[in-house]
Amino acid sequence: MADNEMREPTFLVLAALADGPKHGYALIGEAETLSGGRVRLAVGTLYAALQRLAEQGLVREHGTEVVDGRHRRYHELTDAGAQALEAEAARLEQNAREARVRLGRRSRPASALRADQGGLGSGASRLRVRTAGAAS
DSSP states (O other): OOTTOOOHHHHHHHHHHTTSOEEHHHHHHHHHHHTTTSOOOOHHHHHHHHHHHHHTTSEEEEEEEEETTEEEEEEEEOHHHHHHHHHHHHHHHHHHHHHHHHHHHHTSOHHHHHHHTTOOHHHHHTOOOOOTTOOO
């Protein structure tokens, strides 16, 4: 994975924080919602990710409160975190756009594909299929 690519759980945590501060269990639920139920972050995984993201300057603590005798620690996206999320969203959109273009080509006739690609040229017409037992 390239340095500028983000793992999906990281992306989901940053996306969940994009609309405001949240505590850990809210982040777990939001990540699951954003992923359409595909990703369910374990508590330990989430807090390790939050610590790493804080060290990278992408999130920060936003305060705590006590609810039912338990401390809730809230986290928020930093400006650097928002920029990183925006960059990753743009990268994913570009990849999706390219995939859609290529899928569109797949459903078109071969002659249209050659026109889009500048033709296959005379080299393609010289391709030969070898069969088992054919002389070299």
